[in-house]
Amino acid sequence: MQDLLTYLEAEQPKINEALDREVGELHPLVQATIKHVLSAGGKRLRPLLTMLTARCLGYGRDDIYPLACALEFLHSATLLHGDILDGAELRRGLPAAHTVFGSTQTILAGDALLALGNKIMARPGIPKLTECISEAIMHTATGEIAEIAHVRNAKLTEAQYLDIITGKTAYLIQASCRVGAILGKANKERERAAASFGLSLGIAFQLVDDALDYASTSEATGKPVGADILEGKVTLPLLLYLRDMEGPERETFTRQFEKKILVASELSDIADKVRQGGYADQTRTKAKDYADRARDSLLRLPDNKERKLLETALDYVLTRDK
């Protein structure tokens, strides 16, 4: 993992410089909101994946930085709009942008970031790039819509849950890798391998995120413990817990949860039971399965330093505790 951190440390100044330069071109009114969301930590996972995949496939040019940043912009746009939709108050321990700047500026800032990401991606004049990005954004929007459509639906199936997280999280991570492969002029098989790697990594990433929501403390994640259940989000730890419940008990919970009858303290108690029952750990085990799939996909990419770092990124995703 140390190798990846060293790599990231070396590249982060150039990534951040590119981020600042592009954001500096936007209207001053939205800059503060955008800087707020960009500076709220984040490991620049998506730009890093784009750079590593591109370089793994032989891309050596420095215009990789703004292109890699475009993925961070698109991701940040989904965070800005998403936090409004979820009514989330915190983002990585800091107040969510809409609580500081208001909904108007946050919607505008998200729209500006979406436009900026698309504009940067159109620069090289490679149709496949914009196709890849536009599809990913479409999937992301659809995933977010599906998530909202299923709020408080305790009858959600595991397959539906996987569809939701694949859409809202994994497709943009897949695109981060695919963009790298397209820039690296990968042949079809390698482009597919990079895409599969990204998709599986993305699913693993969200599974760990959903496990962390139940497993870790507020200080570590920067979000309240059990934030998901409080927002009415049904994620895998809760689904696994419900599957093991007795029939009548499950029916009671399902009915009360749907009707918003349960108060915060009751929901927190359930979150505790989910954690104590080991369902967050089971979710992490599932994440490991997806990470293994991602590892298999990597074997179809050239065996070099960057491929090793991509493999390390998998370990980072699996072991992170915030």
Added chain:
Amino acid sequence: MQDLLTYLEAEQPKINEALDREVGELHPLVQATIKHVLSAGGKRLRPLLTMLTARCLGYGRDDIYPLACALEFLHSATLLHGDILDGAELRRGLPAAHTVFGSTQTILAGDALLALGNKIMARPGIPKLTECISEAIMHTATGEIAEIAHVRNAKLTEAQYLDIITGKTAYLIQASCRVGAILGKANKERERAAASFGLSLGIAFQLVDDALDYASTSEATGKPVGADILEGKVTLPLLLYLRDMEGPERETFTRQFEKKILVASELSDIADKVRQGGYADQTRTKAKDYADRARDSLLRLPDNKERKLLETALDYVLTRDK
């Protein structure tokens, strides 16, 4: 004008069929919101401009319909988000989407439409198309941001006002024409001519819109009379009125307007004075100047049936009373 209406009548079923087909692919949760904004009238001006420009330049394929619709989707996305930002309650005489479906669904529907528009535009694999569209969306977002930044700023200059309307309205209309030119494989000069035509037409369109806000009745526009001044928007009729005010009187108004001291009835009185002073008419005269510029640009396009219809579109924009 009759020719244009006949053309529109013949094409509208195919445009609407393409709109329905594309929207039908989206998640059911956002379809109702999207159908609401799409069905709230609208003359499909942007798709029509794309089709006419493309055909004027010799493009004969039927895949023009979804591509033309992409412009309507992008436009509708800006309406959905824009009405939330403005706190507008009505849109063409119907309740604005966010008042019916709530902000969450309206933000999501706007994001889905933005993604859909970009995705459709990426289909033909022509880099210039996506570049054109991404730039237009960036300008549109920037224009909306600037408009919000200048709410209640009675010291706005005419140049700043023109920048705002060029961004928020004219660039997407410019793109509608430029997309047609790119599809029609226009040479550089003709592509520029189509773009100039669209930009001037777009500015004229918004000037007339801003004049109508002061000049016409609520039944005609489907919006309250003087809605702009009530929302704190400073548009050209008000700017012209202020320019003719005595110094001290203007300063008093400026201060009170900025501080939101004026109540609705006082603002309505000012709107009446703006109308009675002929400032809406002066704004229409300005629109005519831009329409003349647009007409000049048309001369650089091939002289055929479609060019005549594009010229008629100018008359439609200038003479519309709602």
